[in-house]
Amino acid sequence: MARVFISGSSMGLGLIAGRWLHGRGHEVILHGRNAQRTQDARGELPNAFDIVTGDLSTMAGARSVAEQVNAIGDIDAVIHNAAVGYQEPAFTTDDGLPHLFAINTLAPFILTALIEKPRRLVYMSSGMHKSAHAHIGNLLWEQRSWNASAAYAETKLHNAMLAFYLARFWPDVPSNAVEPGWVATKMGGPGAPDDLIKGGITQAWLAEGVDPDTHTTGKYWFHQRVRPANPEAHDARLQDQLISELTRISGHRLPT
Numbered sequence: 036m037a038r039v040f041i042s043g044s045s046m047g048l049g050l051i052a053g054r055w056l057h058g059r060g061h062e063v064i065l066h067g068r069n070a071q072r073t074q075d076a077r078g079e080l081p082n083a084f085d086i087v088t089g090d091l092s093t094m095a096g097a098r099s100v101a102e103q104v105n106a107i108g109d110i111d112a113v114i115h116n117a118a119v120g121y122q123e124p125a126f127t128t129d130d131g132l133p134h135l136f137a138i139n140t141l142a143p144f145i146l147t148a149l150i151e152k153p154r155r156l157v158y159m160s161s162g163m164h165k166s167a168h169a170h171i172g173n174l175l176w177e178q179r180s181w182n183a184s185a186a187y188a189e190t191k192l193h194n195a196m197l198a199f200y201l202a203r204f205w206p207d208v209p210s211n212a213v214e215p216g217w218v219a220t221k222m223g224g225p226g227a228p229d230d231l232i233k234g235g236i237t238q239a240w241l242a243e244g245v246d247p248d249t250h251t252t253g254k255y256w257f258h259q260r261v262r263p264a265n266p267e268a269h270d271a272r273l274q275d276q277l278i279s280e281l282t283r284i285s286g287h288r289l290p291t
Contacts, residue, residue: 036060036061037062037242038064038107039053039064040113040150041113041116042146044066045066045068045072046076048116048159048215049114052114052235053080056239064083064107064110065083065085068088068089084107085107087103091146092142093128097146101145109151110151111154111155112156112242113153113156113157115156117143118138119135122183136186139194140193140194143197144197144287147201147289148287155210156208156209157212157213158194158195158211158212159191159212161187163188166265167192168267169192169277170189171276171277171280193277195265196267198212199253199269200274200278202252211251211252213238213255214255214257236259253269
């Protein structure tokens with residue numbers, strides 16, 4: 036039996052992953068960004084092992100979520116699922132950061148830095164990352180005109196880079212990135228063509244870690260198959276630069 040924390044799991048793909056894991060006898064820790072979302076999650080999966088609450092758009096909120104997860108005890112796997120989508124307008128958080136960047140890129144980094152090291156890590160990416168560039172020197176869009184679709188794709192590239200960096204940094208912890216496909220979630224919209232249930236299973240399957248095929252690291256997965264990732268995601272120099280910038284922005288370091 037595994038104990039798995041899933042960020043952003045009051046609905047959509049995170050909730051699907053939680054239900055799949057719970058149905059296989061695992062202890063699932065859900066997450067809602069506020070009291071209403073936490074209540075929604077409890078209603079959707081009343082037998083969840085636990086539920087934490089916190090707004091990942093702020094660094095304080097991310098720290099609070101990490102503290103709550105650590106208070107629960109040892110975690111076998113973390114699925115970094117929380118995200119906002121490719122139609123996000125340009126506005127800043129209380130920390131003065133682009134909202135999309137804060138949730139999609141910075142929050143998974145802070146949670147990784149602060150949650151006690153699990154046995155497996157899964158980071159949610161997107162097929163849109165394949166057309167993106169990392170833009171390490173301008174992560175906060177201070178020197179560019181806002182483009183929501185490009186900004187989203189960029190953060191999903193960052194998620195894959197973080198997964199692959201951790202595969203280098205913690206070789207004993209399988210760390211992988213997942214593309215769920217274009218599925219009919221609130222983010223994807225009702226006309227999305229891919230299979231919603233399949234979109235939620237790969238990350239849960241990797242977090243479970245039972246199938247021998249999951250005993251790998253530094254890979255990019257789609258529907259339980261390894262697929263090529265954007266070459267920038269595997270660039271160790273760019274990975275190091277990204278981690279350096281996220282450390283500078285957040286004030287948190289990945290533990291050694």
